[in-house]
Amino acid sequence: MSAPPEQPTERIPVVPPPPPRPAGGGGGGRPPRRGxxxxxxxxxxxxxxxxxxxxxxxxxxxxxxxxxxxxxxxxxxxxxxxxxxxxxxxxxxxxxxxxxxxxxxxxxxxxxxxxxxxxxLVADPLPTGGERLTVLSFNVYTGDADVDALAETIRRERPDVVALPEAGERYRERLQPLVEDLGYVSRASVGERSQDVNGVVALVSPRFGDVDFRVGKISEDSPFPYVEVSGGEMGDLTFVAFHSVAPTAGSVAQWRIDLAGAGEWCRTGEPTVVAGDFNATLDHSVLRDAMADCGDAASQRGSALVATWPTSMPRWLGSEIDHVFSSSGTAESFEVLDLPGSDHRAVLTTLRL
Structure with missing residues (x-):
């Protein structure tokens, strides 16, 4: 007697569990997102x-x-x-x-x-006392700035002291006859044989009488001698016309030395005004540290973001590298002037000492 034929068994398909979702969500085939x-x-x-x-x-x-x-x-x-x-x-x-x-x-x-x-951008309270001193500083761009326009500015504003970086004896001889009738006296830090770009000129109004000029250098390697003015009716006040080397790639070390040397005038304990082209803004810690004992006229009047260089850029786009620093004064006014022939703007301030 034969056995009954086997009945085929029904196979139940096994469905694998879905893969776990990647952390952070998303579809199964998408890469996980960064956490x-x-x-x-x-x-x-x-x-x-x-x-x-x-x-x-x-x-x-x-x-x-x-x-x-x-x-x-x-x-x-x-x-x-x-x-x-x-x-x-x-x-x-x-x-x-x-x-x-x-x-x-x-x-x-x-x-x-x-x-x-x-x-x-925030101005200090206006000074209420002290003697007025009007200071003009203007980098005359290798002696190419319009000397007539500068003389006219001096006639109009009658500054007490003037600092002219990049002006030597050649530029001084062109400017002096134009303001001599006003009683101004002047001194250049380099002679006729040197290019104007190497020098600085200081002018002083007749109110200070017979002043003393002294030419010196921050260091032996400083390319720009300064002019220091004192004596006469200036009393214990010293005025310095100053120019620092520019911080180009090969001159940054000398630039630091020049600025550090300028700060020494602020630490003499005597009233001092240092004006000129510092080739540095207040954003540079080197300048801030060096001149910590002096006040910056532009900053005191809330104008320290007005660019003084280069004139090819708008005032809001360049750099404010021309300064007037004072160890014992506060700026009563501050103005940036456009004069022809230079890549710098002039700065004009009245200090109360």
Whole structure:
């Protein structure tokens, strides 16, 4: 008797469980998204790089070396550029909300940079006493500035003392006859055989009588001798017409020496005014440290972001590198003047000593 045929058994298909979802959501075939910690770390790294270029003076004084020395001279422009970057990142965040750490981090750097500039826009209280001293400083650009326009400015403003960087004996001989009838006396730091670019000229009004001029150098290697004025009716006041070397790539070390030397006049304990082309802005820690015992006339009147160089750029785009510093005075007024023939603007201030 044969066995009944086997009945086929029904196979139940086994369905594998779905793969686990990647962390942070998304489809099974999509790569996992970067976590919040990674985005924050990336934003902080980007902000750190941006801050090195925007505020190198806060990074252990990096602004004392190239290329940061040159970049920081235009910090107001860098702050404006970073503000645009923050706005763009903010707009990106509207579409990609996960990117929010980047505009937040960059906004913090922007706030730091703006905080470095803000005090120079706030004027000090006007001085109520003290003797007036009007100071004019103008880099005459290798002696090419319009001497007639400068003489007319002197006639109109009647400054008590004048500093003219990049003017030597050649330029002085052209200017002196135009103001001699006003009683001004002058002295150049270099003679006729030297190019004007190497010198500085100081002019003094007749109110100070028979003053003493002294020519000197910050250091043996300083390319620009200064002119120091004292005596006569100036009493214990000293006026210095000064020009620092520019911080080009090969001259930054000498630039630091020149600025440090200029600061010595502020520490004499006597009333001193130092005026001229410092080739540095108040963003440079070298200048701030050197002139810590002097007040900057432009900053005292809330005008220290008005560019004095170069004239080829608008006043809001260049650098404010021409200064009047005083160890015992406060600026009553401050003005930036456009005179023809130079790549610098002139600065005119009245101090109360």
């Amino acid at each position: 919040l910690a990674g985005r924050v770390a990336g934003a902080l790294a980007l902000a750190a790089v941006a801050s090195v270029f925007l505020v190198p003076d806060l990074w252990f004084g990096l602004d004392r070396w190239s290329p940061f020395t040159q970049l920081i001279a235009f910090r107001p422009v860098l702050v404006a550029a970073l503000a645009v970057v923050v706005v763009v990142l903010g707009l990106v965040t509207l579409v990609m909300r996960r990117a929010w750490p980047f505009p937040v981090a960059m906004l913090a750097v922007l706030a730091l940079g703006a905080a470095m500039l803000a005090p120079r």
